[in-house]
Amino acid sequence: MLSRYFPPSLLKAIAAKAGTPAYVYSRSAFLRQLRSYKTAFRALAPLFCYALKANSNGALCALAACEGWGADVVSGGELYRALRAGFKPEKIIFSGVGKTREELEYALRSGLLFINAESFEEVLALEEAAAKLKISAPLSVRINPDVDPHTHRYITTGKLGGKFGVSFEEAQKIYMYAAGSRHLRPVGAQFHIGSQVRSAAPYARAAGRLGAFIVRLAARGVLLKYADVGGGWGVKEGAEMPDPAALARAVGGVFGGTGLKVILEPGRSVAAPCGALLTKVIYRKRGGDKNFIVVDAAMNDLIRPAVYGAKHPVAAVGGKRGPRKKYDIVGPVCESGDFLAKGVWLAEPSNGALLLVLSAGAYGFSMSSQYNSRPRAAEALITGPSSWRLVRRRETWKDLVALELP
Numbered sequence: 094m095l096s097r098y099f100p101p102s103l104l105k106a107i108a109a110k111a112g113t114p115a116y117v118y119s120r121s122a123f124l125r126q127l128r129s130y131k132t133a134f135r136a137l138a139p140l141f142c143y144a145l146k147a148n149s150n151g152a153l154c155a156l157a158a159c160e161g162w163g164a165d166v167v168s169g170g171e172l173y174r175a176l177r178a179g180f181k182p183e184k185i186i187f188s189g190v191g192k193t194r195e196e197l198e199y200a201l202r203s204g205l206l207f208i209n210a211e212s213f214e215e216v217l218a219l220e221e222a223a224a225k226l227k228i229s230a231p232l233s234v235r236i237n238p239d240v241d242p243h244t245h246r247y248i249t250t251g252k253l254g255g256k257f258g259v260s261f262e263e264a265q266k267i268y269m270y271a272a273g274s275r276h277l278r279p280v281g282a283q284f285h286i287g288s289q290v291r292s293a294a295p296y297a298r299a300a301g302r303l304g305a306f307i308v309r310l311a312a313r314g315v316l317l318k319y320a321d322v323g324g325g326w327g328v329k330e331g332a333e334m335p336d337p338a339a340l341a342r343a344v345g346g347v348f349g350g351t352g353l354k355v356i357l358e359p360g361r362s363v364a365a366p367c368g369a370l371l372t373k374v375i376y377r378k379r380g381g382d383k384n385f386i387v388v389d390a391a392m393n394d395l396i397r398p399a400v401y402g403a404k405h406p407v408a409a410v411g412g413k414r415g416p417r418k419k420y421d422i423v424g425p426v427c428e429s430g431d432f433l434a435k436g437v438w439l440a441e442p443s444n445g446a447l448l449l450v451l452s453a454g455a456y457g458f459s460m461s462s463q464y465n466s467r468p469r470a471a472e473a474l475i476t477g478p479s480s481w482r483l484v485r486r487r488e489t490w491k492d493l494v495a496l497e498l499p
């Protein structure tokens with residue numbers, strides 16, 4: 094599976110030409126994931142909006158747009174990227190708890206499908222922006238369904254007491270207000286319970302609550318068209334491809350046959366398996382009773398292990414025979430939290446060997462930084478069994494200071 098999507102000969106060619114560390118994406122793995130959603134949800138025929146925050150590289154976004162996907166964006170910058178990559182405005186939705194007035198106006202001028210508002214004050218700001226443009230804003234409300242997705246607390250977003258969304262009571266007030274406004278057009282309702290959710294049960298619970306709410310709203314004369322169940326479908330540790338079939342059953346069980354158009358906003362489950370971080374061994378050393386491999390990628394390139402305790406499988410490029418030892422794989426950044434993986438069993442790699450950190454296509458590059466004044470990694474796309482191209486050049490030391498003023 095691994096060598097099918099990431100052939101060692103291509104990885105070596107990428108390292109030789111583009112250098113390391115480099116994010117490497119597999120076009121065929123990305124397409125496979127996009128299509129797996131279409132297959133799993135064929136009975137419901139929803140609108141899929143790729144969550145750009147997982148990986149906003151223009152080459153991947155363009156592939157999703159070509160496959161007919163829409164986009165889920167959470168900032169003016171992501172909206173700019175989505176439009177530039179070719180997503181149709183009428184398939185783009187805009188989420189996020191703190192959209193500025195400039196961002197709301199940009200969204201309205203772009204003709205998006207709808208805006209997921211997260212507070213009454215945001216709805217008032219949206220109304221004002223729409224009035225200024227003399228239009229009526231397509232509105233959806235992000236509702237906090239108070240469901241625990243049993244994931245990491247930093248990526249739990251659908252429980253009351255968090256900053257996301259509004260309660261059903263508050264949402265009802267917002268919809269009743271919007272129904273009486275000339276500049277607001279209520280069209281949908283949304284939830285997003287969290288990320289890296291590995292069970293369909295919380296979706297079924299949240300969808301059931303949303304469905305019942307939409308029915309109550311209809312009884313009060315507010316007829317919605319869209320039921321948006323967010324993203325968050327998880328990726329199992331390992332390099333395998335997540336299958337959204339169970340999610341499809343849970344969502345279909347609630348919204349199938351209702352006439353509502355379902356919207357999904359997956360990011361991680363599409364992008365994670367299609368990407369890996371290619372890195373080179375700089376040094377090997379022992380510290381106490383531990384074996385360390387120091388590589389040229391670091392927490393500034395992939396911060397998930399440090400922030401979420403995420404576990405990424407690591408493989409030697411081309412494989413390596415010999416007795417295996419347990420290693421911590423660490424980077425050059427001056428923080429003890431700078432590790433890519435701990436307790437990995439590998440045959441001792443030689444100095445200069447290439448390692449591949451797997452399942453790193455989502456929240457990898459998009460969360461990377463220049464911490465320790467380390468230029469961001471290059472990004473390469475494998476386009477066929479023996480072809481690849483650079484889709485973002487490596488930053489340089491000059492790039493580090495390019496925006497500074499004397």
Ligand SMILES: Cc1ncc(COP(=O)(O)O)c(C=O)c1O
Nearest residue numbers: 144285288324325358359360361
């Ligand atoms: C509103 C919203 N939609 C979709 C997503 C995508 O989630 P995931 O990448 O886990 O599928 C997120 C992630 O934080 C989100 O906040």
